[in-house]
Amino acid sequence: VEYSVFLRRIKPWFFHFHRMEASCLELALEGERLCKSGDCRAGVSFFEAAVQVGTEDLKTLSAIYSQLGNAYFYLHEYTKALEYHHHDLTLARAIGDRLGEAKASGNLGNTLKVLGRFDEAIVCCERHLNISRELHDQVGEARALYNLGNVYHAKGKSISCSGAQDPGEFPEEVKTVLQKAADFYDANLWIVREMGDRAAQGRAYGNLGNTHYLLGNFRPAVISHEQRLLIAKEFGDKAAERRAYSNLGNAYIFLGEFEVAAEHYKKTLQLARQLKDRAVEAQACYSLGNTYTLLQDYEKAIEYHLKHLMIAQELNDSVGEGRACWSLGNAYTALGNHDQAMHFAEKHLEISREVGDRSGELTARM
Amino acid sequence: ELQSKVVPSKQMLHSDDIEMEPETMETKSVTDYFNKLHMGSIVYPS
Numbered sequence: 001v002e003y004s005v006f007l008r009r010i011k012p013w014f015f016h017f018h019r020m021e022a023s024c025l026e027l028a029l030e031g032e033r034l035c036k037s038g039d040c041r042a043g044v045s046f047f048e049a050a051v052q053v054g055t056e057d058l059k060t061l062s063a064i065y066s067q068l069g070n071a072y073f074y075l076h077e078y079t080k081a082l083e084y085h086h087h088d089l090t091l092a093r094a095i096g097d098r099l100g101e102a103k104a105s106g107n108l109g110n111t112l113k114v115l116g117r118f119d120e121a122i123v124c125c126e127r128h129l130n131i132s133r134e135l136h137d138q139v140g141e142a143r144a145l146y147n148l149g150n151v152y153h154a155k156g157k158s159i160s161c162s163g164a165q166d167p168g169e170f171p172e173e174v175k176t177v178l179q180k181a182a183d184f185y186d187a188n189l190w191i192v193r194e195m196g197d198r199a200a201q202g203r204a205y206g207n208l209g210n211t212h213y214l215l216g217n218f219r220p221a222v223i224s225h226e227q228r229l230l231i232a233k234e235f236g237d238k239a240a241e242r243r244a245y246s247n248l249g250n251a252y253i254f255l256g257e258f259e260v261a262a263e264h265y266k267k268t269l270q271l272a273r274q275l276k277d278r279a280v281e282a283q284a285c286y287s288l289g290n291t292y293t294l295l296q297d298y299e300k301a302i303e304y305h306l307k308h309l310m311i312a313q314e315l316n317d318s319v320g321e322g323r324a325c326w327s328l329g330n331a332y333t334a335l336g337n338h339d340q341a342m343h344f345a346e347k348h349l350e351i352s353r354e355v356g357d358r359s360g361e362l363t364a365r366m
Numbered sequence: 367e368l369q370s371k372v373v374p375s376k377q378m379l380h381s382d383d384i385e386m387e388p389e390t391m392e393t394k395s396v397t398d399y400f401n402k403l404h405m406g407s408i409v410y411p412s
Binding site for chain 2: 032059066067070088100102103110140147150203206207228250287
C-alpha cells in the first residue's frame with residue numbers, strides 16, 4: 001500500500017518533468033518491492049531493465065547496482081554479485097559518496113568471502129570499517145566488525161584442511177586466524193550491546209560460539225550459544241533457535257555430556273520438522289544416531305540412523321546415504337547382528353564406489 | 367570378520383557441521399533515497 005501511494009504521488013511529477021527518469025525509477029521501485037517480498041529473481045529483471053533505461057542520477061544508479069548485487073548474492077550467483085558491487089563501489093567513489101563507498105565495500109567483502117578470496121575480502125571489510133569510523137557511523141562500524149569476524153572465521157575454516165582435524169586441534173596458523181575472528185565478534189558485541197540491538201547481538205553470539213567451538217573452547221561456546229538461543233526465542237526466530245540447539249548439541253558432545261547433547265539434538269529435530277527442512281532433519285537424525293552410539297544405546301542409534309537413511313534416499317543424497325549405511329553397519333555389529341551389519345557394510349561399499357569416495361571405499365573394505 | 371567400530375566422538379563431528387549465522391548485506395534503498403530527496407518539494411497537481 002505504501003509503495004502504491006508513493007508511486008501515485010511521484011508519477012505526475014516525474015512524467016511532467018522527465019519521462020525517461022520516471023520509467024527507470026518505476027522499474028527500480030518494482031524491483032525493490034519484488035526483492036523485499038523475497039522474489040529476487042523477478043526483482044533482478046526489473047533492476048536490469050532499469051539499468052537499460054538508464055538514469056542521470058548517479059545516486060539512484062548506485063542504489064540499483066547495490067540491490068542487483070544483493071539480489072544475485074541471495075540467489076547464490078556470486079560472480080554476478082561481485083560484478084554489480086564493483087560497479088557500485090566505482091560509482092560511489094566517483095560521486096564522492098563516502099557512506100555509499102563504505103556500504104559497497106562491505107557488500108563486496110561479503111561476496112569475496114563467499115568466493116574464498118579472503119585477503120581481498122579483508123581489505124574491503126577494513127575499508128568499510130575505516131570509513132564508518134571516519135563518519136562516526138556506529139551501525140556501520142558494528143556491521144563491518146561482524147563481517148570481518150565472518151571473513152576470518154571462513155578463512156580459518158578454509159585453511160584448516162577442510163575439516164580433517166578436530167575442533168581445538170588445528171595448527172597454530174589456523175588458531176591465530178580464528179582468534180582474530182573471535183576478537184572481531186567481541187568488538188562487535190561491545191557496540192551492539194551498547195546500542196541495545198538484540199538482533200545483531202544474536203548473530204554475533206551465534207558466530208562467536210562457533211569460533212570458540214573451532215578453537216576447542218567448548219564451555220565458552222556453550223555460553224555464547226545459550227545467549228543466541230535466548231535472543232532467538234525473544235524474536236520467535238525458529239530458524240535461529242534450531243541453529244542454536246544444533247550448535248549446542250555439537251559443543252556438548254565435545255564436553256562429553258552426551259545425554260545433554262541428545263536433548264539439544266532432539267530440539268533441533270523437532271524444529272527442523274516444524275520448519276519442514278528435510279535436509280536439516282536428516283542431519284539431526286544422523287547426530288542423534290551418533291550420540292546414542294556414544295551412549296552405547298544401539299537400538300536407539302539404529303532407529304535414528306534408519307530415519308537418516310530414509311531422508312537421504314528421498315533427497316538423493318548419496319554421501320548421506322553412505323554415512324547412514326556405515327553407521328548402521330557399526331551399530332548392528334555392536335549388537336552382534338552380523339547379517340544386518342554385513343548388509344549395510346556392503347551397501348556402504350557400493351555407494352562409496354558410486355560416488356567415487358576412495359577413503360569411504362577403503363573403510364568399507366576393512 | 368567385522369569388528370566393532372563404535373565411532374569415537376572426535377570423528378563424528380567436524381567443522382562442516384556447525385551452523386553459521388547469516389551475512390548482513392548493506393542496503394541502498396531507491397525508495398528511501400527518493401523519499402528524502404523529493405517528497406518534501408513535490409507540488410501535487412490539484
